[in-house]
Amino acid sequence: MAYSDKVIEHYNNPRNVGQMDKNSTAVGTGLVGAPECGDVMRLQIKVNPETRVIEDAKFKTFGCGSAIASSSLATEWVKGKTVDEALEIKNTDIVKELALPPVKIHCSVLAEDAIRAAIGDWKKKNVALGEQAAVPVAIAAN
Amino acid sequence: MTVVAEPSKKLVCWSCGSDNDADAQFCATCGKLQPYTPTDYFSFFGLPRRFVLDRVALEKQFYQLSRKLHPDLYVRAGAQEQQWSLEKSSVLNDAWRTLREPLARTEYLLSLLGIRLEEQSRDASDRAAASGTVKQQVVPSDLLEEVFELNMQLEEMRMAKAGGADDPELRRDLEAARENFYQQLKVSEQDLQRLWAEWDSSADNEATRQTTQEKMVDLLNRRSYIRNLLRDVEEALKS
């Protein structure tokens, strides 16, 4: 199947591959998978506790080109956003940006799931610490 | 084989007007081929919806039917009968391919029960997105961790190989992992067989059926990860 130029570009030149300390309270980790193809994706964010801005993001994906490109793009997009803004990122935005064909939509869904899982993890940790206890894992209206 | 469930409606023969079972391919009275009506693969073979199936009996039935439905037999028949024999022959082949394979049959019967494995994962994503919550993964997170870790090792192995080195320790780890996953597949197969029998024998217990269905889905999802992983492990171990 032919990949779009943007997918190929991200694939050959993935941004923000790597990992962060998943035990750090500032770090949220999302590990998600697609049973259809067996692909797995880990996306991590580092959040400033004061501003709730995502200051860094890393990913590691074992999967197809579209999944790699989707997660690469996702890390680029979440950086600089607050966690609430990041929750607004939709897989359809990724599909559009990367010109993914219908059969590859689940790869972009994986990236959206990963963002939400990472933020959920960060929130859980920080709620547990007694901070931001009022914010459940939900999209806060901004 | 006796048909136990699903009370059949009647089918009136287009040629002689006598009554037949709804599933009948041929009229019991005059022997004429009956119209093709889209139906599920179990009904096509006149079988009740069961996970456990006698493959030998099915095979016999398949060959018998494929002979009797063969389009060559209908070249001198009416256009309609020709058409039916074509349609039925093609369904017959699909039905046979699906039902003879226990796992394909399982997925198929689950889909008849309204459970689609792929949609399940998609639905969970949609629900999470709509409610702004974290998606409930369809497999337990420990399996995901395991899959992820093993992928890391596989990558290491590939890199070592590309550099011309083969790390014997890594290779041993991967071989152990391979054993472990084959073992898991074997266990899950036994679990599946147990669940099939349990579902089949609880026609009057909807609650039991529900739970066994869910367990089957769970097992199938696990298996799909493990199978993909094994494919990659085999690939990496090949030298």
Ligand code: FES
């Ligand atoms: S094919 Fe599965 S994530 Fe792309």
Ligand SMILES: [Zn+2]
């Ligand atoms: Zn008849």
